[in-house]
Amino acid sequence: MPGDEEYASLRERVAGEHGVVMLIGAADTGKTTLARLLAEDALAAGRRVAFVDADVAATTVGPPACVGLKRLESPHDLGQLHEADELRFVGSVHPQGVVLPHVVAAAVLVGRARHWADLILLDTTGIVGGVVGQTLKYHLVELVSPSLVIAMQHGTEMDPIMGMLRRFLGARIAKAEPLADHIPLSPVERAEQRIKAFAEALPEPLARWRIQSAVFAPTLPEGFEADKLDGMLVGIQDGLGACLGLGVIENHDDVLRVATRHGEHMKGLRLGSMRIDLDSYTTTAVRLRQLLFGI
Secondary structure (H helix, E strand, C coil), X not given: CCCCCCCHHHHHHHHCCCEEEEEEECCCCCHHHHHHHHHHHHHHCCCCEEEEEECCCCCCCCCCCEEEEEEECCHHHHCCCCCCCEEEECCCCCCCCCHHHHHHHHHHHHHHHHCCCCEEEEEEXXXXXXXXXXXXXXXXXXXXCCCEEEEECCCXXXXXXXXXXXXXXXXXXXXXXXXXXXXXXXXXXXXHXXXXXXXXXXXXXXXXXXXXXXXXXXXXXXXXCHHHHCCEEEEEECCCCCEEEEEEEEEECCEEEEEECCHHHCCEEEEEEEEECCCCCCEEECCHHHHHHCC
């Protein structure tokens, strides 16, 4: 198994951990690869494992722009990791502007997992620098109280965030380097991977459901022009806080519809911070406050 020698001591350490083990690191440092190895170890030891995927840009569990939860009871479940047991909608593939829903989504699913699993692996987004990256990781650690944080780094790029987490939150941190044979994806490859994931989540032909303006969260302001919503990504909500999957708003002749595979059980729609083209599955970032209120 690749990674046996490189990660032997770390894997032994995690074998004695309970609760949340949180993985942080820049994009393509092997967080998900390590998480899989740790999950395999725990399952082999007869433990119940939950995988919470908060990497909304390069998702492993569920579609992009969502945090996903997968319950793992056997090695077979690792082969179905893409099939989420629960989702929470974030609405963007970048945490800027959505730190609050991102943190809440991850914390809620970790809380859900605690009722069932004795080990929870929390994979996180590759944004680790600057105000946004540090704020996101700070509040994630604050809310989920991981027993161990594993910081993946090539050199010293994680030192500032590790120092912050230790100083302010008393976090226990283990450092790890990417596997020697790990080959990072190029920006073009990452974008292509994300397009493929959106295409799988929103495959045509999609059913079109007529909707009213009252079904959105945030609530549309009075006098809002519905055509501004055309192409907006939405989370299809079940009425109990969970996201059933993704949808896209379409406006034709001032009639709003949502294109989705999950219309039969939807109770409402959460507006995301992206537009998506259902022909190419390319996306464009949107400032939701500016869209709704012009500010």
